[in-house]
Amino acid sequence: MTNGYYIGTKEEAENYDNIVTQGEGYNGTTTRWAEPRQHPTQLDLYSIIRHTSYDDTMQWVEVLDESWSQDTL
Amino acid sequence: MGLILSLDNSIHSFNTGKFVLDQYTGAAAAYSLRRLSVNSTNVVRVRRSVDNAEDDFTADEVADGTMLNWVNADMPLPLDTATAAAAYSLRNLKTSYTGSVIRVRRSSDNAEADFTADEITDGTLLAWVGNTASDNGYVTTWYDQAGSNSATQGTAANQPKIVDAGVLVEENGRPALEFTTSTEMLTSASGTYSQPNTYFIIAKNNNVNSDFIDGSILVDRNLNDINSGFHRMFAALSFQSTFPNTANQFLRYSLFDGASSEIAIDAASVETGDVGFQGLEKSFRIGDNTSAFLMQELIIYNSDQSSNRTNIETNINDYYSIYAQDRDGFVTTWYDQSGNNDATQATAANQPKIVDAGVLVEENGRPAIDFGTISENKCLTVNTSPITNNFVTIVHNIIYKSNKNQVLLALSNSNYIIITATDAGKLKYVNSNDDMISTTNVGSFQLSTIDINDGKLYTNNLEEDNVTTASGATTRYAIGNYTASSGNELEGYVSEIVTWQTAQTSNRVGIETNINNHYNIYP
Numbered sequence: 001m002t003n004g005y006y007i008g009t010k011e012e013a014e015n016y017d018n019i020v021t022q023g024e025g026y027n028g029t030t031t032r033w034a035e036p037r038q039h040p041t042q043l044d045l046y047s048i049i050r051h052t053s054y055d056d057t058m059q060w061v062e063v064l065d066e067s068w069s070q071d072t073l
Numbered sequence: 074m075g076l077i078l079s080l081d082n083s084i085h086s087f088n089t090g091k092f093v094l095d096q097y098t099g100a101a102a103a104y105s106l107r108r109l110s111v112n113s114t115n116v117v118r119v120r121r122s123v124d125n126a127e128d129d130f131t132a133d134e135v136a137d138g139t140m141l142n143w144v145n146a147d148m149p150l151p152l153d154t155a156t157a158a159a160a161y162s163l164r165n166l167k168t169s170y171t172g173s174v175i176r177v178r179r180s181s182d183n184a185e186a187d188f189t190a191d192e193i194t195d196g197t198l199l200a201w202v203g204n205t206a207s208d209n210g211y212v213t214t215w216y217d218q219a220g221s222n223s224a225t226q227g228t229a230a231n232q233p234k235i236v237d238a239g240v241l242v243e244e245n246g247r248p249a250l251e252f253t254t255s256t257e258m259l260t261s262a263s264g265t266y267s268q269p270n271t272y273f274i275i276a277k278n279n280n281v282n283s284d285f286i287d288g289s290i291l292v293d294r295n296l297n298d299i300n301s302g303f304h305r306m307f308a309a310l311s312f313q314s315t316f317p318n319t320a321n322q323f324l325r326y327s328l329f330d331g332a333s334s335e336i337a338i339d340a341a342s343v344e345t346g347d348v349g350f351q352g353l354e355k356s357f358r359i360g361d362n363t364s365a366f367l368m369q370e371l372i373i374y375n376s377d378q379s380s381n382r383t384n385i386e387t388n389i390n391d392y393y394s395i396y397a398q399d400r401d402g403f404v405t406t407w408y409d410q411s412g413n414n415d416a417t418q419a420t421a422a423n424q425p426k427i428v429d430a431g432v433l434v435e436e437n438g439r440p441a442i443d444f445g446t447i448s449e450n451k452c453l454t455v456n457t458s459p460i461t462n463n464f465v466t467i468v469h470n471i472i473y474k475s476n477k478n479q480v481l482l483a484l485s486n487s488n489y490i491i492i493t494a495t496d497a498g499k500l501k502y503v504n505s506n507d508d509m510i511s512t513t514n515v516g517s518f519q520l521s522t523i524d525i526n527d528g529k530l531y532t533n534n535l536e537e538d539n540v541t542t543a544s545g546a547t548t549r550y551a552i553g554n555y556t557a558s559s560g561n562e563l564e565g566y567v568s569e570i571v572t573w574q575t576a577q578t579s580n581r582v583g584i585e586t587n588i589n590n591h592y593n594i595y596p
Contacts, residue, residue, distance in 0.1 A: 023342075024125050024421070025125060025380065026120075026125050026421060027125070027127070028118075028120065028126075028127030028405065029118055029120070029127060029405035029406055029417055029418075029419055030120050030125065030127065030405055030419055030420075030421050030424070031419040031420070032419065032420055032421065033420070033421050033422055034420055034421065034422035034423070035420050035422075035423070035557075035558070037558070040560075049422040049449075051422075052341060053337075053340055053341045053342060054341075054342060055341065055342065055343070063448055064448060066476065068560075069477070069560035069562075070559065070560040071477075071478055071559070071560045071561060072555045072556065072559035072560065072561055073478050073480075073489075073491070073503075073555060073559075073561060
C-alpha cells in the first residue's frame with residue numbers, strides 16, 4: 001500500500017499527526033510528521049499524508065483529486 | 074599554497090579561488106551538493122528513514138559514500154540494543170554470543186549434540202542428522218542467548234523439528250523450528266516478568282489458532298497468539314487486532330503495558346488496547362497442542378522497548394527480509410554555502426529525498442535532490458531579509474505537468490521561476506516588470522541562467538529570451554513550491570541553485586563553464 005492520504009476533520013488530522021510525530025520520535029531539524037491540509041472550498045475537510053506504519057480510521061485515498069490543489073499564483 | 078581536492082577530483086587552489094563562489098563573489102544564496110567555496114563546510118543535513126536520526130554532511134561525504142552508508146547503516150543486533158529477559162533464535166542475537174543456539178536429537182540413533190548458528194547454515198547440522206528421507210532432527214533445547222532460561226522439551230514426541238526428512242526446515246531462506254499441535258517447548262525459571270514486557274516474534278502461522286508464547290501455569294500470562302485467525306494478546310484482559318493472520322512469515326511486536334499495549338505486524342501498528350495487568354511467568358511455554366507454526370526468533374524484553382522498536386525491527390528485517398523496507402534519506406536542510414540562508418523543511422512528509430530506496434539520487438552521475446511528485450509537495454524554504462538578486466543559475470530536471478503551475482524557485486511574492494501549465498513545459502522567470510521565458514522545454518537535465526540585471530534568460534549557455542527590464546527582489550527562498558502550503562508543487566530534480574546579488578553579466582560564461590565542467594550538461 002502506498003502512503004496515500006487520510007481525509008477527515010481538522011482535529012482528526014491533527015491527532016494523526018501527533019500520533020505519528022510522537023511515535024517516530026523525530027529530533028533535530030525535523031519537528032513533525034505532516035501538516036494537515038485544508039480543502040480550499042470545503043473548509044471543514046482536512047487531508048494528511050498517511051505514514052505507512054500508522055493506520056487510522058479516517059477515509060484513505062491513494063491520491064488527492066485536483067480540488068485539493070490551491071494555486072497561489 | 075594550500076590545496077584541496079574537490080568533488081570532481083580536480084585540484085583547486087585556496088589562493089586563486091577556483092571554487093565558483095570564490096572566483097565570482099557576491100552570492101546571495103548558494104545551494105548545491107558540490108563544494109562551491111573554500112569556506113564551505115556542510116552542504117546538506119539528512120534524516121534517514123530507518124530511525125529518523127539526522128546528521129550533517131560535506132560535499133565530499135555526499136560524493137564518497139559516507140552519507141549513503143550512514144543512511145543504509147546496519148542496525149545493531151537486538152541484544153546489543155537492549156538487555157533482554159530471554160532470547161531464542163537460530164542466529165546470534167548479540168555480537169559477543171558464540172555459544173550454541175540449539176541442541177538437536179537425531180532420529181537415526183537418538184544421539185544429541187549442540188549446534189552454533191553457523192553450524193546450522195554451513196551444513197554441519199544436516200551432515201550430522203543425515204540427509205535421507207528417514208533422517209529427522211528434533212530440537213531438545215532452544216538456548217537462551219540472554220540468560221539461563223533455555224526452552225527445553227524432554228519428551229521426544231513433543232520436540233519441534235529442525236530437520237525434516239533430510240532437509241533443513243527453512244522459511245524464506247532462513248532456518249526455522251517447526252511446531253505442530255503435538256510440540257511445545259518449556260522454560261523452568263521461577264518468578265515473573267512483570268509488565269511492561271516487549272516481544273519480538275518471527276514466525277509463520279499454520280493454524281487458525283496458535284499460541285506462540287504464554288505463561289505455562291496460566292496464572293501470570295502474556296499470551297501472544299492467533300485467535301480465530303487474528304493476532305491477539307492477553308494478560309487478564311485481552312484485545313484482538315483486525316489484522317488477519319496470513320500464510321506469510323511475519324514479524325510481530327507486542328508491547329504488554331496495561332492500557333497502553335500494542336501489536337504491530339511487519340513494523341506497522343495494527344492495534345492498541347488494554348491487555349490487563351499480568352506479567353509473564355518465567356516458566357513459559359512456546360507452542361501448545363492447539364498450535365502449528367514455524368518460528369525463527371523470539372525475544373522477550375522485561376521492559377518497554379518502544380523507543381528501540383524501529384532499530385530492532387530493522388535489524389530483524391534486514392536479516393529475514395520479511396517486508397519491503399526502503400532506506401531513504403531526506404533533506405532537512407540544504408545549507409547556503411554563501412551565508413546563512415539555509416533552506417529547511419521541518420515537516421518529515423515534505424522533505425525531498427537525497428537517497429531513494431538505498432541508492433543515492435543522481436542526475437547525470439552527480440548527486441541531486443529529488444522533489445518527488447507534485448502530490449508529495451516536497452519543498453525547502455527560508456525567509457530572508459530583503460535583497461536584490463541580479464543573477465541566478467539553476468541546474469535541474471523538472472517534469473512538466475499540464476495541469477499544474479510548478480514553482481522551481483520563489484524569490485518573493487512577485488518574483489519566481491516557474492514552469493506553468495499553459496506554457497507547454499517552458500521555464501519562465503516571472504517578475505514585476507518583464508517576464509522571461511525559455512524556448513527549450515524542461516524535462517531534461519539542464520542549466521537555466523537568468524541574468525536579471527541584463528534582462529536575458531539562457532538555457533545551456535544559449536540565449537533564449539531578452540527583455541528591457543526585469544527585477545529580482547527577494548524576501549524568501551522557496552525551492553519546490555511558492556510557499557510550503559500553496560498548490561504549486563514541483564516534480565523533478567534539482568542539483569544546484571545559486572543567486573548573486575551582484576551583477577554577473579560579464580562573468581556569465583565563466584560561471585556557466587564552471588557549472589558545466591562539473592555537471593557535464595551540454596557539449
